[in-house]
Amino acid sequence: MKRRALLGLIGTYAALIAAALLVLFPIYWMGITSLKLPREIYRTPSLWPHVFTMNNYRLLLEEKDFLDNIRNSVIVAGAVTAISLVVSSLAAYSMVRFRTRYRGLIGRLILFAYLTPTSLLFIPLSILMARLQLGNSLYGLVLVYLTFSLPLSTWLLQGYFRSVPRSLEEQGMIDGLTRLGALLRIVLPLSGPGLAAVAIFTFTGAWNELLLALVLITSESARTAPLGLNYLITSDVLPWGPLMAGAVLSSMPLMILYFVAQRFMVQGMTTGSVKG
Amino acid sequence: MKQHGHLTRRRIIQATLAGTTALATRSALAAPALVKGSKLTYWGGLIFSDKANKMLVETIKKWGADNGIQTDVVMINQNETVQKVSAAVASNAMPDALDLGLDLLLLLSRQGVFITLDDLYTSVGKAQGGWFPAVASATDTTKVAGGRTGLPFGITGNLLLRRNDVLSKAGFAKAPATWEELATQAAAVNKPPFYGLGLALSNVGDGNTQIGVLQSYGGRIADDTGTKAAIKSDATREYLRWVKNAWDKKLFPPGNTTWDGAGDNNAYLSGQAAFIANTGSVGIAAKNQDPELFQGTLYSALPAGPKGTVSPTDPNVRAIPKASKNPDAARALLEHLAQPEFMSAYYAEAIYGPVLQGQSTFKTFGPQDAIHSGLLDLVQRGTAPAFPDVYNAAYADAYNNFVVPKMIQRVVIDSWDFDRAMDEAQKQTQAIYDKYK
Numbered sequence A: 001m002k003r004r005a006l007l008g009l010i011g012t013y014a015a016l017i018a019a020a021l022l023v024l025f026p027i028y029w030m031g032i033t034s035l036k037l038p039r040e041i042y043r044t045p046s047l048w049p050h051v052f053t054m055n056n057y058r059l060l061l062e063e064k065d066f067l068d069n070i071r072n073s074v075i076v077a078g079a080v081t082a083i084s085l086v087v088s089s090l091a092a093y094s095m096v097r098f099r100t101r102y103r104g105l106i107g108r109l110i111l112f113a114y115l116t117p118t119s120l121l122f123i124p125l126s127i128l129m130a131r132l133q134l135g136n137s138l139y140g141l142v143l144v145y146l147t148f149s150l151p152l153s154t155w156l157l158q159g160y161f162r163s164v165p166r167s168l169e170e171q172g173m174i175d176g177l178t179r180l181g182a183l184l185r186i187v188l189p190l191s192g193p194g195l196a197a198v199a200i201f202t203f204t205g206a207w208n209e210l211l212l213a214l215v216l217i218t219s220e221s222a223r224t225a226p227l228g229l230n231y232l233i234t235s236d237v238l239p240w241g242p243l244m245a246g247a248v249l250s251s252m253p254l255m256i257l258y259f260v261a262q263r264f265m266v267q268g269m270t271t272g273s274v275k276g
Numbered sequence B: 001m002k003q004h005g006h007l008t009r010r011r012i013i014q015a016t017l018a019g020t021t022a023l024a025t026r027s028a029l030a031a032p033a034l035v036k037g038s039k040l041t042y043w044g045g046l047i048f049s050d051k052a053n054k055m056l057v058e059t060i061k062k063w064g065a066d067n068g069i070q071t072d073v074v075m076i077n078q079n080e081t082v083q084k085v086s087a088a089v090a091s092n093a094m095p096d097a098l099d100l101g102l103d104l105l106l107l108l109s110r111q112g113v114f115i116t117l118d119d120l121y122t123s124v125g126k127a128q129g130g131w132f133p134a135v136a137s138a139t140d141t142t143k144v145a146g147g148r149t150g151l152p153f154g155i156t157g158n159l160l161l162r163r164n165d166v167l168s169k170a171g172f173a174k175a176p177a178t179w180e181e182l183a184t185q186a187a188a189v190n191k192p193p194f195y196g197l198g199l200a201l202s203n204v205g206d207g208n209t210q211i212g213v214l215q216s217y218g219g220r221i222a223d224d225t226g227t228k229a230a231i232k233s234d235a236t237r238e239y240l241r242w243v244k245n246a247w248d249k250k251l252f253p254p255g256n257t258t259w260d261g262a263g264d265n266n267a268y269l270s271g272q273a274a275f276i277a278n279t280g281s282v283g284i285a286a287k288n289q290d291p292e293l294f295q296g297t298l299y300s301a302l303p304a305g306p307k308g309t310v311s312p313t314d315p316n317v318r319a320i321p322k323a324s325k326n327p328d329a330a331r332a333l334l335e336h337l338a339q340p341e342f343m344s345a346y347y348a349e350a351i352y353g354p355v356l357q358g359q360s361t362f363k364t365f366g367p368q369d370a371i372h373s374g375l376l377d378l379v380q381r382g383t384a385p386a387f388p389d390v391y392n393a394a395y396a397d398a399y400n401n402f403v404v405p406k407m408i409q410r411v412v413i414d415s416w417d418f419d420r421a422m423d424e425a426q427k428q429t430q431a432i433y434d435k436y437k
Helices: A002-033 A038-043 A055-063 A066-097 A103-115 A118-131 A138-162 A166-174 A179-190 A192-208 A211-216 A225-230 A240-270 B009-030 B050-067 B078-090 B102-110 B118-127 B133-138 B164-169 B179-189 B205-216 B234-248 B263-269 B281-289 B291-295 B327-337 B340-349 B357-361 B370-381 B393-400 B403-412 B418-434
Strands: B039-046 B070-077 B097-101 B150-157 B159-163 B195-197 B273-278 B297-300 B313-319
Touching: A002 A240, A038 A240, A038 B263, A038 B281, A055 A066, A055 A240, A066 A103, A066 A138, A066 A179, A066 A192, A066 A225, A066 A240, A103 A138, A118 A138, A118 A211, A118 B078, A138 A192, A138 A211, A166 A179, A179 A192, A192 A225, A192 A240, A211 A225, A211 B078, A225 A240, B039 B050, B039 B078, B039 B327, B050 B070, B050 B327, B050 B340, B070 B078, B078 B097, B078 B102, B097 B102, B097 B327, B102 B150, B102 B313, B102 B393, B118 B150, B118 B327, B133 B150, B133 B313, B150 B370, B159 B164, B159 B179, B159 B370, B164 B179, B179 B195, B179 B234, B179 B273, B205 B234, B205 B403, B234 B403, B234 B418, B263 B273, B263 B281, B273 B281, B281 B291, B281 B297, B281 B370, B291 B297, B297 B370, B327 B340, B340 B357, B393 B418, B403 B418
Parallel strands: B039 B070, B039 B097, B195 B273
Antiparallel strands: B097 B313, B150 B313, B159 B273, B159 B297
16 A cells, blocks of 8 residues: 555656656756857757857847847836736726626627737738837837737636625725725735736736737837847848847746746636636 | 021020029939938848848948938848838838848839839949849839839849768769759768758748759749649659659658758758758858858759759849838938949848849959859859749749649658649649739
């Protein structure tokens, strides 16, 4: 019996280690490639560099101003996340709590807006931005990203808000809270994990987006991190070292964010998944 | 009554005034006054050489500073030019001038996006010994736009790169003259994981190099009218036999039917291929990061088939959109960028072949530089885009639908017989050509 338990434990750990290796190996490969010389990357692929070099990072930071790209991404993704949370909280709350005509239709339209492929919208959106004089600016990019993030955030938050018992709000309002007060003091705090999950999804989506940034941004100074990485590829020969160094740098903020918020993520993903 | 033949004072004054006005107008046309303080936006095409990219930006900025014009130079990744320009055309946000490839120039010229530049084209050509015939014919947009809309500045095309260090040890000192000879040399050095033929057979631009091979065997995409598909033929069957033989001997690296645009280059830079067809960027990359590989590499023109050599040239041009807010300055800038002082320095860093006869004397294109002299050879002896086919919108569509690489994949991956594969390709191509009738 003891032996069976031990074997079970070994099996469990073996499976977990295999799963972790499967997930971590690409990240390891990315990091290790960023520290290799070009010749070594192509000619002698190995798990450990023969010669370590920081040249890929130097090139990226000194010659390509990649930190400016990261800064732009932080501004855009941060602004989109903050605005999305505020607007979608209000939208989701009104969809869940107020009985209005065509509520169901509006809810479905919000979902359809999210499901429309970006590749169909990039030209109409670029026309809109040009007419609004917002082409080639981070403001324009924030506005465009909101058109995608708001429907998703609103749709996700509706589920979380539904799981908050209506009676809690009613009790608060009997005690003198306004409708907005009930939202701010009761519903939102109770939907914390959901808000965190939505914030992370929105931030990640805006952080990784490439196509719209590619079309809307032309100035070097306004490039976001994915765009900066994309501009490293200028022909049919790929600069793997700088690309991997850029991938390491641009994935750092996301890794930190997920590490800090993973507890909320798990809670948020499961909230409202079962009745009761 | 014969007064109108006399030189009266009034007539002399009238004639003088008319002459002065004409001269002033002519000089104004020849060199339009540049408005100080005006703005000019230029979209340059990012290329593999950072030095060349910087040189273009700095030259335009200096020209702007010298002429009192505020310049904004934006370098556009050439892989995304189509999306970027399509969006800019739709939103009326085109720059004052830009670099672009021939495909996009033809497409947009047909839509009336660009102004004509015949006078500039002629004056630049006259000043520098004339344009190379292949460049002149390929970039002629007169039929679709009523004039020339692009000022050529460089040509690209494929050279054959070979591992001379390996091949010479196997007794092959000279470049293969024919595709059959290429396969023979490749077979002699083929020892996996070192493969003889690093040629892409996938649905990317490099895979379309096979169209040229097919044409050198006498195969065609369409007939001489450029309206009827002509893929199915004995010549295409011969070509497919060549590919299938090489495939059966396992001369191609694994995965070459699904490679992306960098697959063949990765194979060569990894030291896993004896031959590849490339524009020269691989040579520059090897020079910078793998001197041993660079030393062991030699460059030559693409081999010939039974019907001769088909080595397509691909011109790049500069153009001025009709939406430009500063067309006079844009025109003056394009003229400035075409001057030998800039172009000789630019070619030394970029991977472009010359477009003007006078440029062939630049030091860069001398025999000491294997890549650039190969590009000079390409423009002198290369073939026009699509040759011997007719270069039209239907051809471009068939090209972008990878009908030839797909036909090859049917043969080597799906084991279809030649006739079945040709039938499918013929049908697909005809459907494409029918769209443009």
